[in-house]
Amino acid sequence: MIKIQGLCCGYQHTEILHNIDLELPAEGFTALLGPNGAGKSTLLFALLGYLKATQGRILIHDKDLNSYSKAELAKIIAYIPQEIHSEFDYRVTDTVLMGRYPFIGLLKSYTDEDYQVVQETLKQLDLLPFKDRFLGQLSGGEKQRVYIARALVQETPYIFLDESLSQLDINYQLEIMRRLKKISLEQHKGILLISHNLNLSANYADRLLFLKAGRILNSGTPNELMQDKYLSELFSVPLSTSLNPLTKTYNIIYP
Numbered sequence: 001m002i003k004i005q006g007l008c009c010g011y012q013h014t015e016i017l018h019n020i021d022l023e024l025p026a027e028g029f030t031a032l033l034g035p036n037g038a039g040k041s042t043l044l045f046a047l048l049g050y051l052k053a054t055q056g057r058i059l060i061h062d063k064d065l066n067s068y069s070k071a072e073l074a075k076i077i078a079y080i081p082q083e084i085h086s087e088f089d090y091r092v093t094d095t096v097l098m099g100r101y102p103f104i105g106l107l108k109s110y111t112d113e114d115y116q117v118v119q120e121t122l123k124q125l126d127l128l129p130f131k132d133r134f135l136g137q138l139s140g141g142e143k144q145r146v147y148i149a150r151a152l153v154q155e156t157p158y159i160f161l162d163e164s165l166s167q168l169d170i171n172y173q174l175e176i177m178r179r180l181k182k183i184s185l186e187q188h189k190g191i192l193l194i195s196h197n198l199n200l201s202a203n204y205a206d207r208l209l210f211l212k213a214g215r216i217l218n219s220g221t222p223n224e225l226m227q228d229k230y231l232s233e234l235f236s237v238p239l240s241t242s243l244n245p246l247t248k249t250y251n252i253i254y255p
């Protein structure tokens with residue numbers, strides 16, 4: 001369990017998050033939603049230890065975030081950023097293997113166990129046919145699967161994703177959401193995804209968090225929050241919903 005208590009933080013002299021109280025369960029798929037500039041990525045960076053709180057605290061397993069070393073945190077939270085840039089073009093297997101870094105001691109090399117974990121994860125995500133390809137040869141959706149595989153081999157209880165679907169076509173978005181849902185259910189992980197796609201989030205996530213102007217407006221199940229009044233408050237425009245007959249979840253409808 002991750003607990004956020006009275007969290008305030010920001011950049012230089014500008015406070016972005018204001019008195020955030022929140023709990024992230026050890027299992028389940030949570031989507032963090034809100035308008036641009038709401039503070040979604042800032043909240044994620046605070047949870048990763050990249051930003052220090054000016055007030056409040058973050059507890060992971062009832063232990064203050066600041067008391068963890070970077071290596072210890074890397075065994076608890078795996079992070080997939082919005083964009084991943086590299087000066088070099090690595091092969092798929094080598095990229096996924098990088099996720100084993102928390103288990104590599106000083107001046108030590110990868111073990112047979114590391115390679116076995118990578119092989120099993122590549123198989124799980126249907127990446128074995130691509131294992132010897134370079135990332136530059138893959139589509140956007142295939143790359144996202146590789147990054148999810150890299151996160152999975154860290155063997156962490158939590159996986160955080162920062163708008164990882166924003167540049168993908170709808171077919172790849174659907175594929176990734178289905179895989180995240182399956183991972184959450186079958187591997188009992190806590191997944192936190194920042195997204196701008198409310199309908200996809202509602203159809204696949206177990207829980208939604210609405211963030212606006214650095215404050216949590218609401219949290220709850222998709223059907224609790226995908227209501228006209230909550231959505232209109234979140235985005236400051238009138239929005240209407242209708243029940244999706246396939247998923248039995250409320251979705252936004254557009255005029």
